[in-house]
Amino acid sequence: MLKVRVIPCLDVKDGRVVKGVQFEALRDAGDPVEQALAYDAAGADELMFLDITASHEGRRPIHEVIARTADVCFMPLSVGGGVRTVEDARRLLLSGADKISINTAGVENPDLFAAASDAFGAQAVVAAIDAKQVEPGRWEVFTYGGRRATGLDVLDYARLAVERGAGEILLTSMDRDGAKTGYDNALLRAVTGAVTVPVIASGGAGQVSHLVDAVKDGGADAVLAASIFHFGEVSIAEAKAAMAAAGLPVRA
Amino acid sequence: MQTTALIDYGSGNLRSAEKALRKAAEALGGAHEIIVTADPETVAAADRVVLPGVGAFAACMTALGERAGLVAAMEEAVRTRGAPFLGICVGMQLLATRGLEFGETPGLGWISGDVKRLQPTQSAAKVPHMGWNDIRPETISDLFQHMPSPQFYFTHSFAFYPEDPAVMTASVEHGGRFAAAVERGNIAGVQFHPEKSQASGLALIGRFLEWKP
Incomplete structure (x- = not known):
């Protein structure tokens, strides 16, 4: 049976792992390569590597850092941040990434999903959506690291990205990001009900019960978290033990 | 010193496959040389051949065909001399007679069968099949002895459906059961990514480097 994945996220700025509270007030949590090695040894199912300020500053991802990270990871690695073209994606994949995550550029040009999928296969193309609740049961897509409202409905955009x-x-729930009050399970339920591809829950994990709820209540296929893992509040093993105790399939 | 040719034809998982092969070779005490190559002479003379692959069947087959003499060199090493072969993900699917991904594309045809889109019978099973899943042995294979865990990392939307079910050495369940691994004589392939499957993946690669089919 397919396992629910536990994915630590390395938000990276200037080659260092950081974690923002609602995308501001960054704290330094260390070197990406060291973190990747530690998570590899701890049994993380996958690693997400986001260059969080890339679009905002008009920079390109730091391929050397990604390559060094990928070299010590015998686990799947997703990379995002500033992916604007098929060539950007290709360089990341050749640096050692298994999947590339497209955020702002996908909103501005949804055909990028089609072009990347044709070139590398759909399994290598992740649509990263930053969602903010605008009224009960409705969420809006934001771009540029949560700085710009798009007016797009999250469910419409999720369907479009998958179709392409x-x-x-x-x-990612922007309302919950860094708040540690749990994932936005209503948002998760809405999106997992709207598309047939796997959905990774992000934003809001503060304790192990939140990981369980994202799957049981939200229907998530994978749970992503940063600060609870980075600062040692919860280990990967503890997260998996709690999920297994709740009857969820996890990798031993 | 035994040589293993890792075929370089622009596949996205080449670097990861190389790292994992080197790590597994190191663990075996350095008796294996890993050569990343598209050179027909090197491939034809190799003791073992590994074919990586991700993405679209047709794109991979085209990329392989564009390297002059490469497929013929693989045929020479694997089919004529009997060098052990391991195909990974799309590298495994290319063993098939044909791929039915975007239209119909002929494969290498080393193991008869078709590559078709996954069509889960339960709607809860999502496509792509992405993540760690348990494989189930179907026949006894030397490659899968002494695995630390039966869990491997999968990421694919298409699967290889061999004509002769006896070549399926391991299967996996995801809205239906299909091939996780195939084997016929000295030719083996795995649908999952051993280079991304941590200890179990490195163990499988180690078994392949020592495999005497």
Whole structure:
């Protein structure tokens, strides 16, 4: 049976792992390569690597850092941040990434999903969506690291991204990001009900019960978290033990 | 010193496959040389051949065909001399007679069968099949002895459906059961990514480097 994945996220700025509280007030949590090695040894199911300020500053991802990270990871690695063209995606994949995550550029040009999917397969293309609740049961897509409102409905955009070729959705609740009050399970339920590809829950994990709820209540296929893992509040093993105790399939 | 040719034809998982092969070779005490190559002479003379692959069947087959003499060199090493072969993900699917991904594309045809889109019978099973899943042995294979875990990492929307079910050495369940691994004589392929499957993946690659089919 397919396992629910536990995915630590390395938000990276200037080659260092950081974690923002609602995308501001960054704290330094260390070197990406060291973190990747530690998570590899701890049994993380996958690693997400986001260059969080890339679009905002008009920079390109730091391929050397990604390559060094990928070299010590014998686990799947997703990389995002500033992916604007098929060539950007190709360079990341050749640096050692298994999947590339497209955020702002996908909103501005949904055909990028089709082009990337044709070139690398849908399994390598992740649509990263930053969602903010605008009224009960309705969420809006934001771009540029949560700085710009798009007016797009999250469910419409999720369907469009999958139709064009995204093989997975990384769904971040901006309302919950850094708040540690649990994932937005209503948002998760809405998106997992709207698309047939796997959905990764992101934003809001504060304790192990939140990981369980994202799957049981939200229907998530994978749970992503940063600060609870980075600062040692919860280990990967503890997260998996709690999920297994709740009857969820996890990798031993 | 035994040589293993890792075929370089622009596949996205080449670097990861190389790292994992080198790590597994190191663990075996350095008796294996890993050569990343598209050179027909090197491939034809190799003791073992590994074919990586991700993405679309047709694109991979085209990329392989564009390297002059490469397929013929693989045929020479694997089919004529009997060098052990391991195909990974789309590298495994290319063993098939044909791929039915975007239209119909002929494969290498080393193991008869078709590559078709996954069509889960339960709607809860999502496509792509992405993540760690348990494989189930179907026949006894030397490659899968002493695995630390039966869990491997899968990421694919298409699967290989061999004509002769006896070549399926391991299967996996995801809205239906299909091939996780195939084997016929010295030719083996795995649908999952051993280079991304941590200890179990490195163990499988180690078994392949020592495999005497």
